[in-house]
Amino acid sequence: LDNKEEFTHTTLATDVMRPRRGDQPLTVIEQEGMTVGDLEHLVRTTKYNGFPVITSHESQQLIGYLYRRDLILALENAHHNNEHVLSNSLVYFTLHAPTPSLGGANDPVPLRLFNIVDLSPITVTDHTPMEIVVEIFSKLGRQALVTHNGKLLGIITKKDVLRHIAQLNKQDPDSILFN
């Protein structure tokens, strides 16, 4: 993203972020309660580069961002390294391990994947001017999470920004070269 030409519009992060009104909600990962099968389903049925991790659907508090490739690798490794990791194994994206249950020898073991979450994703608020977002993307990052009072509202990728600039310039978005 080239920042040499100044971005002189007054749009805000909330105008560019996804989901748009009427879109499906964000695909997110809950810190506790999802199973290996749920996560495999996410990977199979979506193409996103990653998923915001939140404490719970009720609170929507943002914990971090999990890259799709890191999740795929971790699930593969888990199956490979432990035969008791099954589809119904619970996955914990929490700092502390769950209390071990007194299950039988063949029960699914829980999986802890806290270590693969990026706990410091780039975040902006819904009111951040796009001018700032463009500057951020010109220096670092491919996606930014949009929050309001710590609650997750949406996501903006570099491509969303390029598409937005193209629209403002009334260009055909497909004519812009994405790298």
Ligand code: ADP
């Ligand atoms: P890119 O924009 O580089 O193709 P993605 O494939 O991650 O990157 O995102 C595609 C579109 O979906 C973008 O418009 C983005 O804002 C949106 N998006 C990204 N991640 C998610 C997600 N977890 N849930 C819903 N929408 C997402």
